[in-house]
Amino acid sequence: MLCPVCSHRDTKVIDSRLTLDRAGIRRRRQCLKCNFRFSTVEQIEILDLTVVKRDGTKQPYNRDKIIQGLRKALEKRSYTEESFINLVSRIERDIQKTKKNELTSNQIGEIVMRKLESFDQVGYIRYASVYRDFRDVGSFQREVKNIMSRRHKRRKKK
Ligand SMILES: [Zn+2]
Incomplete structure (x- = not known):
């Protein structure tokens, strides 16, 4: 530049x-x-992608929806705009890497969660609680436990 x-x-x-x-x-x-x-x-770049929703309806991929979901999950968390923008592009890059023209909203949700987990743990749990649709407190606690043990293992590696 x-x-x-x-x-x-x-x-x-x-x-x-x-x-x-x-x-x-x-x-x-x-x-x-x-x-x-x-x-x-x-x-x-605008992704040429169709999203299949849970009820089977299809709609064009919309970046705004991803952004809104992330902002909500990251409400009151501290992060810079630059890192947020990077997060969105890393998510979209992973979507592109699937080389598919159609993905289910669940598949996209999984990709978002994978990236969000390393970005912000609290945001991840919030997002997961919406997307995974935890049916009870027990499954929610199991997920939190999983995160903690993955985090623990990563620390050990360092
Ligand atoms: Zn100058």
Whole structure:
């Protein structure tokens, strides 16, 4: 990214946010040489994907739904916009890696959960409690236990 004033190559990102239509990322940058500030908009690829809902109806993939679900799960948790945007792109990359044109909402939910688990444990549990539709306190507790033991194992490895 060249500075529009002095053409210097190195700029730092000072702020990132999704554009209003959530189809792009607006980044505020600052030139490391002359300190000039400017913004760039990067378009995010739109997935060509059909989502099959639990009742069998189909609808085009909608990034907004993923974002809304994540924001809700992460309510009052602390995270930066930049890391949130990265989380969304990692989820979409995994969706793309399936190389399928049709996924069920459950399959997408599983992908979201996998990424959310390493992003924020509380958010993960909130999200899982909606998506896995825990039928009773027992199954919810088992899931929390699973998370704790996976976390414990990861720590041991380090
Ligand atoms: Zn400059």
